[in-house]
Amino acid sequence: MQRLNVLVGITGGIAAYKAVSVVRELVLAGHDPHVVATEHALRFVGRPTLEAISRNPVHTELFDGVAEVRHVHLGQTADVIVVAPATANTLAKLAAGMADDLLGNSILASTAPVVVAPAMHTEMWQHPATVDNIRTLRERGVIVVGPESGRLTGQDTGPGRMSEPADIVAAVIAAAGPRDLAGLRIVVSAGGTREPIDPVRYIGNRSSGRQGIEIAAAARDRGADVVLVAAHLEVEPPRGVHVIETGTAEELRVAMLTESAKADVVVMAAAVADYRPQRVSGAKIKKDTQGDELPLNLVRNPDILAELTEARRPGQTYVGFAAETERDPDRLIELARAKAARKRVDLLVVNQVGWEEGFGADTPNRVLILGADGATQGEASGAKSVVAARVLDVVQSIRKQPRE
16 A cells, blocks of 8 residues: 555644544554644644654644745645544635645645545534535535534534544545546455354354455445445444345355346455354253253355356456465465365455464454466455455456456
8 A cells, every 4th residue: 555645734623632543543554644733723732742643743834944845845745635623714714725824825735635524513514604615625626524423512412523533544545545446346245154053152253354344445445336245243344335234154145146246346255154053943052951962963055156156247356265274385375276266266365364363363464366277466464454455456457457
């Protein structure tokens, strides 16, 4: 993922304290935030805090750094600009094209995409002047994130609460990122299915759904229309994607068969149970009536991915995942190539899993991406977001290749 130079404008509202988390999230995602704070913003959050979190000096004064033309340079070098919080006063000035402070100058001097996260009392947000200003900014291409409805200053509640930092950062990255998947419909499965034994027990796996979620979010950010078929996720699905909840392998199968028929790209990242109990008890199985052993007869679940590729239509791209515990690299590749051929996928993402890696872990991942012929098409290591970006890069690459 490209390291972004992000100009973070912070203005004088109580939500300025949440801007610290916006800056922190940008740093943790590997980007380079440069804070431009208004005079009133620094009444809510201190300069030392912002400099410590951003790892860069905080800029406030229009006439500082005149020799280097800082009031122009900051905007010219930014890959993307975000204003959080954006007060009613700030929105009015941006809509009018005013440049009476460093932030206004920097925005006018930039051709980078601009994201604003409004925060104000409900009456101010709903005032006709603010409504007009938001309309004007949107017509110019400014991306507006929120506001949310919720608790405001004091006892007030209603629309006007600034969106959460993670949502703002997602919008910033999306605004600056490539839109190379625009026009594509991508279906991603994520999570782990559960096969019931009785009303309280099930056979499952350790998949958290994090990798599939990152792929769905990355595809959304690159302009795709995304459907996420989810099975027992341990984390919240990304905003801006259509989520279909499933539980068992059969439920996921039905959803994937329906959605893949309308998809350009299908990414099967969910961990599907290979077997299910042949008989499901309608009541809780009591251990005092079963004794020391509980026999379970298991039957094989359908191979969903093989069924999907069997019904593929021209132009579709199918991506499978192979989680293997094999430690020998050569044997791992051998297993992966056999699976790629058996599933008839265009790409197979191979990752090594174990007790402390891969499944269910919010830790760096390492994958190898094989093509339909078993040849290596790419590899990636690092955060699951990095892996997601690399997988989509390879998907886009093979889709551009001539097809037989």
